[in-house]
Amino acid sequence: xxxxxxxxxxxxxxxxxxxxxxxxxxxxxxxxxxxxxxxxxxxxxxxxxxxxxxxxxxxxxxxxxxxxxxxxxxxxxxxxxxxxxxxxxxxxxxxxxxxxxxxxxxxxxxxxxxxxxxxxxxxxxxxxxxxxxxxxxxxxxxxxxxxxxxxxxxxxx
Amino acid sequence: xxxxxxxxxxxxxxxxxxxxxxxxxxxxxxxxxxxxxxxxxxxxxxxxxxxxxxxxxxxxxxxxxxxxxxxxxxxxxxxxxxxxxxxxxxxxxxxxxxxxxxxxxxxxxxxxxxxxxxxxxxxxxxxxxxxxxxxxxxxxxxxxxxxxxxxxxxxxxxxxxxxxxxxxxxxxxxxxxxxxxxxxxxxxxxxxxxxxxxxxxxxxxxxxxxxxxxxxxxxxxxxxxxxxxxxxxxxxxxxxxxxxxxxxxxxxxxxxxxxxxxxxxxxxxxxxxx
Numbered sequence: 316x317x318x319x320x321x322x323x324x325x326x327x328x329x330x331x332x333x334x335x336x337x338x339x340x341x342x343x344x345x346x347x348x349x350x351x352x353x354x355x356x357x358x359x360x361x362x363x364x365x366x367x368x369x370x371x372x373x374x375x376x377x378x379x380x381x382x383x384x385x386x387x388x389x390x391x392x393x394x395x396x397x398x399x400x401x402x403x404x405x406x407x408x409x410x411x412x413x414x415x416x417x418x419x420x421x422x423x424x425x426x427x428x429x430x431x432x433x434x435x436x437x438x439x440x441x442x443x444x445x446x447x448x449x450x451x452x453x454x455x456x457x458x459x460x461x462x463x464x465x466x467x468x469x470x471x472x
Numbered sequence: 473x474x475x476x477x478x479x480x481x482x483x484x485x486x487x488x489x490x491x492x493x494x495x496x497x498x499x500x501x502x503x504x505x506x507x508x509x510x511x512x513x514x515x516x517x518x519x520x521x522x523x524x525x526x527x528x529x530x531x532x533x534x535x536x537x538x539x540x541x542x543x544x545x546x547x548x549x550x551x552x553x554x555x556x557x558x559x560x561x562x563x564x565x566x567x568x569x570x571x572x573x574x575x576x577x578x579x580x581x582x583x584x585x586x587x588x589x590x591x592x593x594x595x596x597x598x599x600x601x602x603x604x605x606x607x608x609x610x611x612x613x614x615x616x617x618x619x620x621x622x623x624x625x626x627x628x629x630x631x632x633x634x635x636x637x638x639x640x641x642x643x644x645x646x647x648x649x650x651x652x653x654x655x656x657x658x659x660x661x662x663x664x665x666x667x668x669x670x671x672x673x674x675x676x677x678x679x680x681x682x683x684x685x686x687x688x689x690x691x692x693x694x695x696x697x698x699x700x701x702x703x704x705x706x707x708x709x710x711x712x713x714x715x716x717x718x719x720x721x722x723x724x725x726x727x728x729x730x731x732x733x734x735x736x737x738x739x740x741x742x743x744x745x746x
Contacts, residue, residue, distance in 0.1 A: 316480065333480035333523070334513075355473050357511055358662065360577060369551075369580045375510050376581065379480050380503070380527055428576065445661040446575025 318382045322347065323391025333379050337371075338362045340378035341388055349389040349419050353448070360447030363420035363427075364388050370427035372446070389419035392426065401467040402426050402460070411460035413451035421447050425461045435465055475513035482525045486640065489526055490613055493636040496522050502638060503527060504547055504586035507578055532585070532640060535559055542566075544642045546585025551576070553584060563644055565652040565672060569600050575662055585639045591629045591688070594664040596656065598625065598689035599681030603670045606644045612637035625688035650674035653743025655736040656683060659723070666723045667732040669712070671740035673699075678746070685716040685733055695737055705746045709738035 318335075319328045322345055329344035341347050341364065350373060353361030357375040364373045365387035373386075392400040402422050405411065412418045421444070428435065428443040435443075440461045441454070449457060483489045493500055501520035503509055504527055512518040526532070532547040535556040542563050544553065553559050554571030573579055573587075573596060587597050588608065598621075606621045610633055624632050633639060656668030668683030678699045682690040694715060698708035713730035720726050 332477065334475045334477055336474070339474075355514070357507065357574075357578065360575070363577055366580070370577045371580050372577045375507060377480075377503075377506065377510070377525075379482070380506065380525055382482075424577065427580075442661075443576055446577050 316379065318378050320378065320381055320383070321385045323387055324385075331378060333377070335378045336374055337364070337376040337378045337381060337386070338373035341373060341386070344378075347388050347390050351416055351419060353416065353420070358446075358448065359417070359420075360424055360444075361417050361420040363423040363447065365423055365427060368427070368430060370424045387423070389422060392422065400426070401471065402429070402464040405460040405464035405467060406457075409456050409460035409463055411452070411456045417447060417449045417451075421449065421457055425457075425464060428461070429465050429468060433465060433469060435462070437462060473514035475510070476516055476519045478513075478520055479522045480525065481522065482528060484528075486529060486532070486611060486638070489524055489529075489638055490611065490636060492522070492524050493638070494613055497635045500524050502589075504583045505549065505581040506586075507574070507582040508586060508590040508592070526638070533583075537562060537646075540646050542644045542646055544584055544644070546588075546639045546641060547583045548585075550574070550579035550582045550584065550587075554579060562646055563604070565600060565604070565647075565650070565654060565670070566597075566644065569596050569654055569670070572596065584642055588624070588642065589631055589633065589639050591625055591631045592664075593625075593628065593686060593688050593690075594668075594684040595689055596654075596665065596668060596670075596683055599668060599683040599691075600654070600670050601642065601644065601681075602689055602691040603672045603679035603681035604644050604647065605676075605679055606642055608639055609641040609643065610634075610637040611640045616640070618643070622691055628687040645676070647672055647674035648676060651743070651745040653740030655740045655743075657732055657736065667718070667729050667736060669733060669736035669740045671737065671744040671746065673741075673744040673746055678744075680712075680737060680740070682712070682716065682733060682737075685713075685718045685729065687717065690716065692737070695741075699741070699746050705738050705741035708746065709734050709741060712737035 351361040353359035499521040532545040534545040559567040656665035670681040680692040694711035718729040
């Protein structure tokens with residue numbers, strides 16, 4: 316079936332099977348490989364993308380379900396002038412990653428958390444990241460990056 | 473993991489859904505947020521021939537306040553229940569529990585109606601709605617009918633909806649001056665409850681729900697009766713395992729789960745002011 320989704324502001328239209336999961340639509344049909352498949356069971360959060368600005372796990376959404384809607388992936392986060400998004404920048408500055416596999420999902424999840432609560436506590440961030448697993452960092456620098464990003468976003472406004 | 477092939481229809485109205493269900497019967501499965509159904513389909517534990525996507529029926533997503541009742545559209549997402557001013561002020565228990573389901577990503581997709589119709593005995597929301605004395609509104613070809621929460625959960629993953637009906641609304645009697653407690657035992661934050669308990673005490677009485685203690689979500693009439701008869705929390709909680717049939721697995725034996733049920737019911741009752 317023909318499925319039209321706006322991905323990172325670009326209208327995409329691809330003929331895929333009805334059973335195509337959003338993450339494979341993004342990776343294989345659109346060709347954006349930044350969204351990773353981790354557990355494939357709605358647990359690890361590596362495949363997190365934004366659907367109309369809210370975080371979702373794209374391994375548990377059919378592309379068909381979101382036809383006509385707006386999806387943002389890690390590739391669509393950078394600012395128009397090419398600079399990194401404040402959440403990406405904070406990950407770099409706080410060393411919020413080691414192997415990097417969970418990072419796109421972490422960045423997208425945090426972007427959604429900060430949109431819902433621009434002035435978060437550490438507890439809010441830690442609870443809000445319960446659906447994103449990282450096997451390297453112990454989360455400390457990820458949480459630090461999220462808090463730094465919230466301050467950077469606040470200053471930008 | 474990829475689901476088996478299926479035909480896909482995006483429904484534009486409730487009437488269209490009922491028509492499709494009438495035509496296809498048990499071959500059709502309704503897809504709301506998909507956070508119970510899609511994992512099952514990926515594991516090939518569910519292989520519906522036709523998937524009817526009701527996710528865009530925006531008219532079924534609302535939280536409204538009537539005189540004595542809080543009405544929730546079946547497609548209201550957990551995130552919306554957790555953050556709605558209506559639930560936060562009138563049924564904070566529901567907001568609290570909805571805000572603990574899965575994780576933020578899951579709560580952005582999962583719906584109360586989908587969760588209830590899935591019929592999982594480990595569902596937090598089902599036990600809470602039992603304790604609150606909720607009513608479920610089903611719509612079929614002959615109109616709407618109300619089903620008491622206690623009559624809704626028929627057996628393991630089976631609910632009282634007919635094959636041509638869909639759940640459209642959940643009606644929660646407004647608890648007056650309610651105090652409540654919600655307790656669940658999990659090994660990790662995201663997990664389903666190994667055992668859970670909820671207690672609500674209001675001017676209209678006491679409700680106690682049990683999570684994952686049998687093939688269906690349970691309401692503990694034995695504990696409720698003890699409270700009504702004047703027992704304190706510890707005395708009433710001694711009845712918590714009555715009528716339960718938990719299964720044993722690597723998380724615990726039957727005896728362990730029944731013991732934990734008594735502990736959690738006592739704590740929930742104490743928080744509810746019993």
